[in-house]
Amino acid sequence: MIRTLRTVAIGAAAAALVVGMTASPAAAKTRTFTDKRTDAVAALDITKVKVKNKKHAVVVRMTVPDFDKSKLGSVMLSIRTKSKGRPTFMVTKARIEGAGWMPPMFLDPTSEDIIVACKGDRVTFGAKSVTVRVPQRCLGANRKAVRVQPVLMGRDPELEMLEELPEPGPDAPLDAYPTFSARMSPWVGYR
Ligand SMILES: [Ca+2]
Secondary structure, eight states, rough: OOOHHHHHHHHHHHEEEEEEEEGGGGSEEEEEEEEOSSSSSSOOOOOEEEEEEEEEEEHHHHHHTOOGGEEEEEEEEEEEESSTTOOOOEEEEEEETTTEEOOEEEEEETTOOOOOOOTTTTTOOOEEEEEEEGGGGGGGGGOOOOOEEEEEOOOOOGGOOOOOOOOSSOOSSEESSOOSSSSSOBBBBBO
């Protein structure tokens, strides 16, 4: 009898847990990756990348402990989805010297226009972080895993003219996770 009661109690607790997990917004799939330190100037040095692949949006937060927005020229985020052909989308927000920050620009490789409007995409700046939010509907109504590559670039106009990327190090005026190559983060499951 005691054993039966225990079994029932454990079953009820497990059921409550499952219901709780399903109901909780924290059920979104979240993964946090670590980026190298001192592979870029401190103002732009990404140390952590947190990726949430939520029901309605992919949200990527870059932690930059010594963030200095005045040193930032542009933010780029590539997002690859696990759908057919593994399309890679990109959102970028750039500062135009003398004119200030432009609204985010969204690139969709599956669209003929390439540059398309993505209502609801956002790049926001915190004291020690940069966060990019892209609605799933802009990612081909994505419901699959994603991988990402965030990039922070300094505002030196000569940076865009360089034919070779500067070597990673404490003077490099740009940082990317995991690197500037074609590599991207591991997959982050949907929800
Ligand atoms: Ca870094």
